[in-house]
Amino acid sequence: MDLDATGKTSFDHIYTEPDPRAYFAALRGLDYQIPELAKPYFAKLIQEYRQTQGVAVPQVLDIGCSYGINAALLRCDATMDELYTHYTDPAVTGLDRDGLLAVDRAMVRSRDQLEDVRFVGFDASAPALAYAHAAGYLEDTVHADLESGDPTPEQRARLAGTDLVVSTGCVGYVTEATLTRVAEAQDGPLPWMAHFVLRMFPYTGVADALADLGYDTVHVEGTFKQRRFASAEEQAQVLHTIATAGVDPTGLESEGWLYAELHLSRPRGAAPLPV
Numbered sequence: 001m002d003l004d005a006t007g008k009t010s011f012d013h014i015y016t017e018p019d020p021r022a023y024f025a026a027l028r029g030l031d032y033q034i035p036e037l038a039k040p041y042f043a044k045l046i047q048e049y050r051q052t053q054g055v056a057v058p059q060v061l062d063i064g065c066s067y068g069i070n071a072a073l074l075r076c077d078a079t080m081d082e083l084y085t086h087y088t089d090p091a092v093t094g095l096d097r098d099g100l101l102a103v104d105r106a107m108v109r110s111r112d113q114l115e116d117v118r119f120v121g122f123d124a125s126a127p128a129l130a131y132a133h134a135a136g137y138l139e140d141t142v143h144a145d146l147e148s149g150d151p152t153p154e155q156r157a158r159l160a161g162t163d164l165v166v167s168t169g170c171v172g173y174v175t176e177a178t179l180t181r182v183a184e185a186q187d188g189p190l191p192w193m194a195h196f197v198l199r200m201f202p203y204t205g206v207a208d209a210l211a212d213l214g215y216d217t218v219h220v221e222g223t224f225k226q227r228r229f230a231s232a233e234e235q236a237q238v239l240h241t242i243a244t245a246g247v248d249p250t251g252l253e254s255e256g257w258l259y260a261e262l263h264l265s266r267p268r269g270a271a272p273l274p275v
Contacts, residue, residue: 006172006200007237008258009230015125018097020067023128024087032227034168034260035069036080038196041220041262042166043074045194046117049163052270053189057116058163061142061182061191064170065121068132075119075137076111101134108136120158122182146178151185159185165193169226169260172201176209183213190214193265196224199253200241203263210265220262229256 004010014023042060049058062070072078086092086107092100121138123129129141142158144151151159159182171179183190190213197203207217229235235256242249252259 003234003237007234007241008200009234015066015123016127018127019100019131020069020128021087021093021100023067024084027227028084028088030227030230031225033080034196034224034226035073037224038070038166038168038194038262039073041194042070042164045164045166045192045264046074046114049192050116053163055163057118059118059120059161060164060166061120061122061159061162062138063122063165063167063174063178063182063195065123065132065138066125066128068119068121068128068135068137070166070168071119071121071132071137072135074117075114076107077113078111097131101131104135104137112136120162122159146181147174150181156185160187162186162191165191166195168196169198171195171197171203171206176206179206180209180213183210183215190267192267192270193263195263195265196226196260197263198226198258198260199223199247199249200238200245200258202245203261207263207265214268215265216268217263217265220264223252223259223261226258226260229258 002010011026014026017023046058046060049055065071069083072083092103095103118139119137120140120142121129121132122142122144124145126143129143132138133141140158142155144155162182165179165182179193193210210217229238235253238258239249239253242253
């Protein structure tokens with residue numbers, strides 16, 4: 001596989017399919033797991049936001065949501081293994097898109113644990129967003145590239161009312177440009193944010209930009225496995241990038257895995273976030 005501009009393996013082809021079967025087939029072999037590791041943190045933040053802010057139905061914006069994986073895990077109280085098994089099961093691999101959608105809608109109806117949360121997906125892939133919305137993982141979608149410009153009036157309307165902004169691996173591909181534009185699109189209080197960011201991508205620029213908007217950011221101690229390296233070439237490039245950034249990969253990336261860290265941001269003066 002080719003490396004992208006960041007030095008990571010390019011998986012562009014699996015994000016533009018009409019359904020997520022290629023996505024899960026490709027990432028299963030790499031033990032991609034960061035959405036499941038993020039799940040309890042996001043669930044706790046949703047609960048804390050509801051309790052402290054008095055919002056009965058929080059709106060969660062998932063940046064770089066692809067096929068709505070974070071929403072699916074939370075809404076259906078699922079695991080990544082369950083989703084891997086589901087989307088690679090011979091019983092569904094032979095279905096057409098409509099048939100798969102029918103199966104997924106039934107799964108959401110039978111397992112939905114979060115009817116009191118509104119999930120909105122933000123991504124550059126229109127096919128991935130369309131599937132996640134049609135399957136019932138997401139209530140709404142925002143198909144946009146806010147790295148290059150401000151949101152349109154329609155995009156701004158869909159972003160408005162966001163209570164929490166989350167992501168699991170897109171920061172580095174999107175920067176403070178996107179996150180500040182999301183924050184500035186709000187017609188009410190600034191949303192809380194929780195971003196799992198690969199250690200190869202410095203977070204200082206994002207934290208500084210959010211600080212200018214009135215945020216305090218804390219780094220949660222610990223590291224989180226994202227996935228195994230897809231090749232020795234990818235690992236070598238990432239190790240070089242990490243070394244250049246002054247990050248020690250010993251016992252982590254040096255052992256064959258990409259690792260992320262969690263950064264939490266909340267409006268200045270808000271009650272301290274639980275860690």
